[in-house]
């Protein structure tokens with residue numbers, strides 16, 4: 115499992131497949147690159163797939179400050195620069211979508227295409243940001259078991275597959291309480307990306323689980339209306355993590371889109 119030192123902290127990332135076209139997978143909170151295990155296997159036959167972990171989640175080193183989208187975008191950019199990757203299809207799910215917006219603002223030339231999954235462009239309300247601070251403190255005080263109890267039901271469809279429940283809990287358990295807190299505080303600081311949507315010129319696909327209660331399909335529909343030429347795919351039988359709950363439909367949507375870019 116490679117790591118890279120971006121100058122300030124070591125980032126762990128997965129790097130599989132050897133195709134000339136690259137897909138970058140940006141994970142959700144409070145998980146890590148392991149949430150993409152099915153996609154890493156399914157896409158690597160044709161593409162090189164890179165999936166980093168954010169600080170203090172998965173195997174990436176913790177940093178002392180909040181994991182702001184600014185810091186994360188700097189890390190991803192440094193990682194890709196180090197690998198000499200200057201074009202990629204960028205896929206961001208939820209927090210990964212927030213990060214993709216920041217990356218787009220910094221380096222739109224990187225994007226061969228963009229896939230926004232189960233995410234939203236807006237910033238937090240003051241109440242939402244305060245709720246994240248409370249969550250961050252609880253995570254540090256009560257630990258990852260508490261984080262898994264809080265988050266797992268929200269991430270999955272109302273009647274989830276028990277095996278996926280176990281998998282999500284295990285992924286959360288592989289982080290650190292401080293990494294979870296840093297991610298919450300970083301998300302609380304994110305800016306409103308709604309104006310960014312109108313600046314996106316690369317081919318864009320929006321994907322949403324039909325049973326997503328955190329970022330419901332209505333959010334996805336709004337985004338599609340604001341990104342020129344964007345298409346929407348709704349994934350039945352999935353909540354906030356369609357890549358884990360309905361991987362066949364999710365992978366097909368992504369591969370159809372990615373293969374279309376390669377023509």
Ligand code: MLT
Nearest residue numbers: 142143207208209210328
């Ligand atoms: C995620 O899945 O990344 C989170 O639900 C995002 C958030 O808390 O806003």
